[in-house]
Amino acid sequence: MGWLIVDGHEDIATELLETGRDFGVPAPAGHALSLPDLLRGGVGVVFGTVFSPDGYWKGETATENAERQMALYDALLARHPEHLFRLESQGDVSLCRAGGPIGMVHLMEGADPVRHPQELSRWVERGVRFVGIAWNTPNRYAGGTRDDVGLTEAGVRLLDEMTRLGVVPDLSHLNARAVDDVLARHGGLVVASHSNAAALRPHRRNLSDDQIRRIAERGGLVGIVLYAPFLAEGEVTLDTVVRHIDHVVALVGPDHVGLGSDLDGGFRTDKAPRGIASVADLALVGEQLRRRGYADDVIARVLGGNWLRVLRRVLPS
Numbered sequence: 001m002g003w004l005i006v007d008g009h010e011d012i013a014t015e016l017l018e019t020g021r022d023f024g025v026p027a028p029a030g031h032a033l034s035l036p037d038l039l040r041g042g043v044g045v046v047f048g049t050v051f052s053p054d055g056y057w058k059g060e061t062a063t064e065n066a067e068r069q070m071a072l073y074d075a076l077l078a079r080h081p082e083h084l085f086r087l088e089s090q091g092d093v094s095l096c097r098a099g100g101p102i103g104m105v106h107l108m109e110g111a112d113p114v115r116h117p118q119e120l121s122r123w124v125e126r127g128v129r130f131v132g133i134a135w136n137t138p139n140r141y142a143g144g145t146r147d148d149v150g151l152t153e154a155g156v157r158l159l160d161e162m163t164r165l166g167v168v169p170d171l172s173h174l175n176a177r178a179v180d181d182v183l184a185r186h187g188g189l190v191v192a193s194h195s196n197a198a199a200l201r202p203h204r205r206n207l208s209d210d211q212i213r214r215i216a217e218r219g220g221l222v223g224i225v226l227y228a229p230f231l232a233e234g235e236v237t238l239d240t241v242v243r244h245i246d247h248v249v250a251l252v253g254p255d256h257v258g259l260g261s262d263l264d265g266g267f268r269t270d271k272a273p274r275g276i277a278s279v280a281d282l283a284l285v286g287e288q289l290r291r292r293g294y295a296d297d298v299i300a301r302v303l304g305g306n307w308l309r310v311l312r313r314v315l316p317s
């Protein structure tokens with residue numbers, strides 16, 4: 001096996017609940033995610049999201065929806081114990097291999113399921129280590145990328161609880177004001193699990209150079225997302241992906257960029273870069289980096305090592 005790849009953003013539960021398909025067999029054409037594809041692609045760690053877009057589910061329903069997703073993850077892990085396990089400690093990180101076993105960690109995308117900040121610990125116990133406080137539209141904690149609302153009073157309380165429990169803020173879906181609010185209040189590590197460089201592709205879901213610098217200053221990273229409209233206008237290739245990586249590397253060095261593919265995150269592979277038919281093809285990003293002159297050890301960091309460093313810092317000893 002080649003590089004150990006870490007994919008920092010995959011809406012596995014949402015995809016499986018929506019399609020009802022079996023994760024244990026290769027993904028059908030147009031779909032990108034399955035256990036065989038992750039194994040074949042050398043993905044050694046995967047972030048399985050608990051996705052709660054406000055506007056679909058609110059209040060109790062958001063919580064129920066998140067419970068359903070977490071139950072699906074529990075069932076997947078129980079069904080494939082030889083290939084999948086939940087990352088619970090720093091030591092677990094060293095057990096992950098390209099080709100399996102694959103470590104899974106959870107990222108809550110939209111904090112709507114957390115009815116009160118005091119409930120956050122319950123989700124942490126179940127494996128949530130990263131929380132994107134809002135999705136695209138405002139919830140009771142913050143605004144999202146489609147508005148200009150910062151952290152609310154409840155959001156400040158939630159963030160304080162995240163800081164206390166060592167849960168990492170995911171800035172990907174926050175607007176600039178909410179990002180500023182989070183960075184002013186929370187002194188620790190932050191990431192953007194699935195966002196690209198706005199300097200190359202101006203889009204509200206992408207990050208300004210200043211935001212990328214502030215993420216790097218905290219030791220965090222930017223997960224490059226493979227959704228074509230966030231990469232470029234028109235045709236998107238592996239070279240487009242590498243240009244975004246290049247941009248982050250030029251700004252802050254090679255230790256603060258990784259992958260957060262979001263493949264099957266509400267889009268099919270016709271919206272992925274040309275050449276990416278599933279998560280099994282993520283190593284092609286590494287091949288393209290090599291063609292651009294990247295050294296093998298740097299490629300290994302970009303494809304997985306940087307996320308592993310973050311996870312070692314985030315997980316309990």
Ligand SMILES: [Zn+2]
Nearest residue numbers: 109173194265
């Ligand atoms: Zn997202």
